[in-house]
Amino acid sequence: MRQVAVLVEGRTEECLVEDVLGPVAEKRGLYLVPIVVTTSATPTRAYRGGGHWKHYDNSLRGFLGQRHWYRVALLVDYYQYPKSAPGRDCEGLGEARQRKLVRELRRTYPDPRFRPFVVLHEVETLVLAAIDAGQGDGWIPRKGLAALRRAVKEAGGPECVDDGPATSPSKRLEKADPNYMKTVTGPLLIAQAGLGAVLERCPVFAEWWEDLLA
Structure with a gap:
């Protein structure tokens, strides 16, 4: 079965991948592996969304450098899009700006296996x-x-x-x-x-x- 790394912001997205998206993907021959990007942690070790892009950048480059992944996906929210992330300062609103952000992510990480997505407006x-x-x-x-x-x-x-x-x-x-x-x-x-x-x-x-x- 082809493995897909799905980098996510926190436990909510991790549960979505594990409990909802994963079972559907398996029927299509893909095994989704959710990976929470460590940006900041509370005293209870719960990860918070947002944060600085450097944490995502390190994770993305690491996983894209591992050739066994069939695809490397990214799920981040449009709301509180990470600081210094590609396209952060681009103009526009809603879907128009969302598509600009996705294009910038693809341009920054040109690996053909990369599948970034900026959720309008949150995973909720x-x-x-x-x-x-x-x-x-x-x-x-x-x-x-x-x-x-x-x-x-x-x-x-x-x-x-x-x-x-x-x-x-x-x-x-x-x-x-x-x-x-x-x-x-x-x-x-x-x-x-x-x-x-x-x-x-x-x-x-x-x-x-x-x-x-x-």
């Missing part, structure tokens, strides 16, 4: 897609669910929900449910909705995913 966008697909009852309070579905509709889709410090997908989920568990509830709702239903609502993510599996 996929959770919003699952909720939009009808999931969340019994896991998130009814009032909070209604607010999340309304936000997706008003934005024009999960990937359009903005990246403001109080209105990013993760912040909206925390407001909807103060007990929301990023590494448990999120992957569970995505799995319950089915990856197909989530990808249907997240075409930018779906484009990267199909390219990774091709």
